[in-house]
Amino acid sequence: MVVSVAEFKASLSEGSPAPSLEPPLAGLWWVARGDWDRxxxxxxxxxxxxxxxxxxxxxxxxxxxxxxxxxxxxxxxxVATGALDAEWERIAVALLAA
Structure with missing residues (x-):
């Protein structure tokens, strides 16, 4: 189970997201890997x-x-207006804390 943003980011080197991730976090994982469609x-x-x-x-x-x-x-x-990478991080932090 992913419990921190650092662990979540480290998991990006894996071939797929952890099976325990809920769809919103899995979506963030895939977009960070460059697969917007997935x-x-x-x-x-x-x-x-x-x-x-x-x-x-x-x-x-x-x-x-x-x-x-x-x-x-x-x-x-x-509606977010800042840098995309900062928003990604903010969403990840919020979802991992939930």
Whole structure:
């Protein structure tokens, strides 16, 4: 089980995410590995605020800010405007602490 951001980041050297990861964290894992499509598949059908937050981030990465805004609202999160890597870290910290 991943318990810290450092361990989560270290797991990026593995071939796949830990099977125990919930879809939002698995989505963050896949996007960090450069597989946006797989990350999107992990969260697109999930109906949790956490999945919506990752979904918003993914559409921001994609450059689709209108769609990202919709998903930020679904997540109950403010629309992010800072650096993408900082947002990734913020989401990871929040999800790992939950």
């Amino acid at each position: 990350a999107h598949r992990m969260v697109q059908d999930e109906r949790t605020a956490e999945a919506a937050w990752v979904h918003a981030y993914l559409h921001r990465v994609e450059g689709d800010l209108g769609n990202a805004g919709y998903w930020y609202r679904q997540a109950g999160q403010p």
